[in-house]
Amino acid sequence: MNIINKVTIRHLKENKRRSLVTVIGVIISVAMITAVATLGFSFLDLLIRQEIAQNGEWHVQYKDVSLNQLKEIEKDSDTKTVALSSTGYAALEESHNEYKPYLFFKNYNKIGMEQFPIKVSAGRLPQNEHEIAISEAIRSNAKVNYKIGDKLTVDIGERFHKLEGTTLAQKTPFQRDGDKVLEELKPTQTRELTIVGTITPPSWEPAWSPGYTVIGYVDETSFSKNQSVDANVVLTKVKGSLFDHAKTLAKKHGIKKVNFNSELLRYYGITNNDSLRMTLFSLSGIIMGVIIIGSVALIYNAFGISVSERARHLGMLSSVGATKKQKRNSVFFEGAVIGAISIPIGILAGLVGIGVTFVFINTFIHDALNVSEKLELVVTPASILIACGISILTIFISTYIPAQKASKISAIDAIRQTQDIKLSGKTVKTSKLVRKIFGLEAEIGLKNVKRNKKRYLATVFSLVISIVLFLSVSYFTDNLKKSLEMTQDELKYDIQLSGSELEKEELASFTKLDYVTKSTIMEVAQVETLIKTEDLPALLKKQIQENDAALEDGKYPYYVVLNGLDQESFNEYAESIGVSAGDFTRQDTPTAIVVDQISYQDPATGKFIESKSIESKVGSKIDLLALPPGDYEEEQPKREFVSTIEIGALTNQVPVGVHSASLGGVNLVVPETTIEQLGIDPKQVYSYVYLNSSDPMATQAAIEDMNNTSIHVYNVYQRRQQDEQMIMLMSVFTYGFITLISFISIANIFNTISTSISLRKREFAMLRSVGMTPKGFNKMIHYESIFYGVKALSYGLPLSVLIMFGIHRSLGNTFEYGFSLPWMNILFVIVVIFLIVGSAMLYSISKIRKENIIDGLKQENI
Known part of the structure; x- marks a missing residue:
């Protein structure tokens, strides 16, 4: 050394x-x-x-692979493990629920049963192709009381839509229109199976799915050349090239379809969406x-x-x-x-x-x-x-x-x-107004600030950085949460009931079931209207400029969803948006609340977009037109006038059960009596009940026990719970991040100011030696704090706005919504900056106030 x-x-x-x-x-x-x-x-x-x-x-799924293709997948250098799976449906004729008439077979090999979340409640999982484990829900919802050890013979195949001819997946509800069934089961094999265990209903099975889950076994050792299964691959290393690698492997060996676990890969920071990347x-x-x-x-x-x-x-x-x-x-x-x-x-x-x-x-x-x-x-x-x-x-x-x-x-x-310190008259010159308005102490404080510019700028720089850190991170976290919410459906209910032939008394009976904590009865009808171009949102105006063929007589055709709430629910909704429910029950003119904010995913770009649904004003009127017939042959169908409705309020809040419209559509919320007042054809009105329950599964069971075949039950509790979990987890992360940044910023300010004050011991001793009183000294420090705060805010706020705009533009690659400043955060920063600066200076001054003046004048080091 x-x-x-x-x-x-x-x-x-x-x-x-x-x-x-x-x-x-x-x-x-x-x-x-x-x-x-x-x-x-x-x-x-x-x-x-x-x-x-x-x-x-699983990371990559190769669909319908043969034995030879499977061997090539297993030999691939990127493959760590391969879980085999296959699916199929069989009729469950003894089902109590007409909307769940199937057994859904989900078959795995041994590795698959370890990699997928299957919880055994009794017995065990199958160990060969002749054994199955059934869901507990089958035992409680089928007329036959299945027990472990029972044997059953089933015809297994696929679901097909009768009109469209497409196969239907487990997440697609049972297809029917009233009494008319729109799907059919086409069996491909007959098997005799033994029940060896029961499982809890798996999380991947939505409550509205048409089949009860049955776990079967895929035996790769007896795999024939004519069989095909799905290969669910866990990779040795998750990296960005996996998309191209999997597609190349599939093309090389003739595999027709490849799926990627986008939800899981996203958390590894891997995505094949360029805009999201x-x-x-x-x-x-x-x-x-x-x-x-x-x-x-x-x-x-x-x-x-x-x-x-x-x-x-x-x-x-x-x-x-x-x-x-x-x-x-x-x-x-x-x-x-x-x-x-x-x-x-x-x-x-x-x-x-x-x-x-x-x-x-x-x-x-x-x-x-x-x-x-x-x-x-x-x-x-x-x-x-x-x-x-x-x-x-x-x-x-x-x-x-x-x-x-x-x-x-x-x-x-x-x-x-x-x-x-290099002084000149110009350097420390201050306005005469400072002394006149604020006094001598303020002038001395301002001169002190100007006299030692380096320390002053170091303190201001520290404050500016703190402002930028807090506002940038808080804006980032708020927009991250907003972006996440835009990707989630607003499912604020646990159970949805639907039916077109139900009387109001029947609907009300569901709201009185055990465990139901809140309910909304809604009547929904869809009509159309023509909107003037000046009332269209900016995105639609842009589209019309590129193609004005969609206009009819200079107006744009809109679809309108009329949502008629029961009176109690409407009163609560009106109160939540700050309007009087009584203004919407007038007998002379039907009046509606217009949801003028929409959020949707553009199918062309994949972007999540937030936009106005309509640019209109309270008091404007909308002419409602009946939907044209679906088999018209004219270029411009004739629409029958139904009624006129007045806009009574505009809001961006949607009530329970109302889904955001897409561009070119608008939601109108009215009391249920308004639907009748408008003269809508009763055949075009559909009834829904939305329930919140303290025990959604028990409520669903009670509804099914009522044995009403005209009611369709959607239990969305699990899906909504997952969405809420994700948003809350993100909130915990982001607000924890903000708290951390806030503490660091405060520590930064205290460190800078206290050190700066300590280095000014000689200066403060000199002021006291010439007769400055403690009151005047405190006043000078207060004004210095104000000068520091004002200067820091004048630089920090514009810089923060620029960074916030940069964050907004970055999110604009995937999410599109208007840029708005977080005014409450800005106001909070303004108040806190002055409090922290003042506190830091007073704390630092308190430590040197009692020191001897002579020692202070002699001070060189601390």
Whole structure:
């Protein structure tokens, strides 16, 4: 170790307080980077494990593969395991539920039964092709009481739509129109099977699916050349090239169809959607950039103040022959020493902090969200390397500028300490209005700010970074949650009942069942209208400019969904949007609430788009037209006028059971009596009941026990629960991120201001020595705080808006909605900045107020 480095270490030891402040600043920065990296890896790991627990583990699925094709898949270098599966339907003639008349066979090999979530409630899983395990729901919903050991003979085949001729999947409900069945079962094989166990209804089976799940066995050892199965592949390594690799493999060996587990792959950061990939990369870049800038700001301030304080020390080195390079390397060496101490401690602190946070979060997500998996602290080499790499980079950037400044300090200037403060009349000139309006203390405070610009700018820069960090991250998290909600259906109910031949008394009977906590009865009718071009949303206007053939007499045809709520539900809905329900029950003119905000996925681009459904005003009228017949031959069908309805209110809130319209459609919400008032053909009105229940499965069983064959039951509880879990998990992650950033920002501000105040001991001692009273001193500090806050906000808010706009543009690759500023967050930042600055300055002043004036005037180091 050379003499310069020895002197640097000795100086660090002698100035313990200043060295400790610098070390703490670096530790905070490293802990932030480590916590963010670990939080990201751990959260993605939770999502991966939760998805596997709910829907099984597979990355690529090769459909209908033969024995030879299967062997080629197994030999592929990217293949880790192959789970075989096949499906089929058989009639369940003894079913109580006419909308679930099938047994749905889901057959797996041994590996498949381990990779897919199958929970055995009694007995065991099948071990050969002649054994099955049935769902518990079959035993409770079939007339025959199936028991373990029973044998049954079934004809297994596929479902086909009679009109369209297409095969139907398990997620497609039973197809019927009243008493007319629109699908048929085409058997392909007959098998005799033995029941060896029962399973709980699997999570992948929607409540509205037409078949009860039966688990069968695929025996690869007896696989014939004429048989075909689905190969569900788990890859050795999940990487972006898997899409091209799987398609190439399929093409090479004649496999016709390949599916990808998009839900699971998304959590690995892998997607074949170019716009979504661009969104992920650009968002990651913006957020990582914000974090690096925040870290650099925190560490730079620490080293900048350190070099400013070491000016005399560096000048003395220069006076005894130290070169520019040696002085510069002295600062770099100091950074290396600080980094060697701080980085390990910072990484450990970040991991411990996140680990403790996970303990509290796990209790919340397990109890409130019914999530089976827990957040685990995932420490990967990548996360540690990222934390170390970014920390080293930020320390180097933070020390580079101070090192360059240190090399240029002359011996005389350094010893006299004149390099930081270079005064002129113009530099400290203030407006006469400042003294007239705010007093002498405010003028002195403003001159103090201007007198030492470097420390002033360091503090302002710290505040600006804090503002940008908070607003950028909060905007990012709010929009991330909004984007997630746009991809989810707004299923705010547990059970949907539908039927076109039900009387109101029958509908009301379902709302009085046990466990039902809330209910809505709705009558729905679809009509059309013609909208003037000036009332169309911007997206439709753009489409019309490209093709005006869709216009009829200069107007655009819209589909209109009339949603008639029962009076109690309508009253609640009207109150929630801030209007009076009584205004919509007038006898003279039918009046409706228009849902003027829509969210939909564009089938052409795959984008999720939020737009206005209609640009209209309260008081405008809409002419309702009956739907044209489906077999018309004219180019422009004649529409029969039904009635006119007035717009009584516009809202972006939808009531329970109403689904967002697409572009070119609009939802009207009215009381149920308005449907009759409009004169809609009763044959075109469909009835729905939406139920919320404390026990949805028990409620469904009670409905089925009523044995009403004209009612169709959709139990969407499980699906809605998964959507809510995802949104709540994302909220926990994002608000945890905001909290972390907020604490880091506050620590940054306190560190910068307290260190800056400590370096001004001599200045404050001088003011007290010439007679400034404690009251005047406090007043001066208050005005300085205001000047700092105003200056920081004048820079921080515009920069934050630019970054927020960049985030919005990045999300625009996949999600399209209007840009709006988070005014509440901005107001919160304005208030908090002044509170934090004032608190930090008062806290720092309180520590030096009682010091002796003489000692303060003599002070050189802290």
